[in-house]
Amino acid sequence: DAGVIQSPRHEVTEMGQEVTLRCKPISGHNSLFWYRQTMMRGLELLIYFNNNVPIDDSGMPEDRFSAKMPNASFSTLKIQPSEPRDSAVYFCASSWAGSNTEAFFGQGTRLTVV
């Protein structure tokens, strides 16, 4: 398996533009997590899905952020409109069913909003 695949790896955009980050989880995994990593706030859980259904989105910072998982093999995280303070590395991770399983991380998307 190729692991969790995220795209793009790097994204530079202007303030106010829409940004879409993409994630393909490991085949067979049915939990998917979106995290944001910054120096100031560390690794924050934004939202997670179980069987394509959002379970907890309490970490989504504002209405500008939205996430979808239309099927078991694809998820998106969208920021509209983007702001400079959204600059961070965004990670997607997936795991098998059950809380006794570890999550596998993608390589991340480094987002810079100028």
Add this chain to the structure above:
Amino acid sequence: AQSVAQPEDQVNVAEGNPLTVKCTYSVSGNPYLFWYVQYPNRGLQFLLKYITGDNLVKGSYGFEAEFNKSQTSFHLKKPSALVSDSALYFCAVRDGGNSASKIIFGSGTRLSIRP
């Protein structure tokens, strides 16, 4: 609510010496505990986990961790550090009482091994 605390931002150890990276947790159900490592410009890599059973768990690259229920701790250890162990280490917890719980990470500890 669940949370993880890593009290040390940085740990410095000489190569060949033992190392310990500290982690304490809080969770309402049974704790499922994990350690991950992150190298520069990479995603997090799984090292080891505690689910049940023996309190001492062994993982990748010679790392081990000890679960202590009374102290709610899960410290990462290695008997003899290598320069290549230098990286950012994260402790994480899931609530075992929830069949599909979220994974919460600590703030991370930067481990620096000097030659």
